[in-house]
Each structure stands twice: as structure tokens, then as C-alpha cells.
Amino acid sequence: GQQVMQIPQYQHVQEGEDFTTYCNSSTTLSNIQWYKQRPGGHPVFLIQLVKSGEVKKQKRLTFQFGEAKKNSSLHITATQTTDVGTYFCAGPMGSGNTGKLIFGQGTTLQVKP
């Protein structure tokens, strides 16, 4: 079936280092969403990408949507301890007006001060 794979599963970095998580779909996506979940918290929406090749920035976070709309990445420049958490990508599955939103397994980021 349709899948959304995310790598790596875990990443430990020193504060100030960069971080990237990758999201790959088995099928073309109409859009992709990114969420962040702090430890003990609930997922919080970060951004949505819709267009092929789209790049969006939020301060130190850069989000990309691949040209084929099958992959995406989130890059954090100069990580801070406030970046700790699990980052999820999510994409709608199926054709038409589907309500199925499939999440990747998530990448858990640990930042050493």
C-alpha cells in the first residue's frame, strides 16, 4: 500500500550543528505537511508544501518539496535546545477528496547543549 517513509529515525546533534530529516512517499503527493511534537506533547503543525520544487523558510527551518512531489526534507540550521522533539511529515493518500492522511514514522531530534 501507499507509504510515507522518514529517515533517520533518531538524530543526536551538538547544539549549533545542522539537522536534516527526509521524507519519501511511494506515490506522488498533492501536498505534504510537517509537524513537530515536543516530548510529552502533541503534534503541532509547522508548514504545508503544495507546489513541485517548493521551498519555504521559517527562521532557521527550511522545508523543500521535491520536483516529483514524492519526497520532502526539513533542514534546521544551527540547532538549539528548543528544537528538541519529533518531526513528522504527512501526506494525503488515495485519489479524489480523501480524508486519509498518512504520517511518516518521525525523526526524533536530540540536541546536546
Next chain:
Amino acid sequence: EAQVTQNPRYLITVTGKKLTVTCSQNMNHEYMSWYRQDPGLGLRQIYYSMNVEVTDKGDVPEGYKVSRKEKRNFPLILESPSPNQTSLYFCASSLSTGRFSPLHFGNGTRLTVT
């Protein structure tokens, strides 16, 4: 304050004892969904609802029931809970079908079935 409210936050129960986890949103959202979160598996969709009286299965619906009699409420029912349903559950809502609208999540319900 705009929010999705889940209750209870924590629940310990025994195998076979029916339970309901409530979910309510005050944002007049059409779309609501239930997810379970397990280590290494991310968030897996259980059921979703596009609008009142419209529900459909997600990826892991077995052992669960839902209903959407009112727009604001979307309870999750476990008729006969089993230990493999021990998990962290999240309810979420969005303005429309979720395709182009961000999901707003509740704070989660941690369920333990012994």
C-alpha cells in the same frame, strides 16, 4: 480558546471492559480523525470523519468504533479492549478534509489495557 479537547488524559483498564475516549472541538471544523502513536511506528490513522454522519476507516480500524452525530464531537469507542490497544491516542480536527488544512491535535490519551 480554539482547541481540541480529549478526555481522559490517562486511562488504565482491563481486557474486555468497554471504554470511550471523548473528543470535542470548538472550531466548527468539518474534519476529525483519530490516530494512535506507538514507538517506531509514528502516527497511524484509526478512523476519520469528513462531516456529520460521515465516517471512514483509516489504516488500523480493527477493534475500534467511532460516531459523528454532532459536528463538534467524535468519540472513539473500544468495545472490547485488548492489550495490543495499549497506546497513546490523539484526536485531531481540521477546517476541511485535511488535505489542505492543518490538523489541530488534542493533548492525547494514554491508554493501558492489562
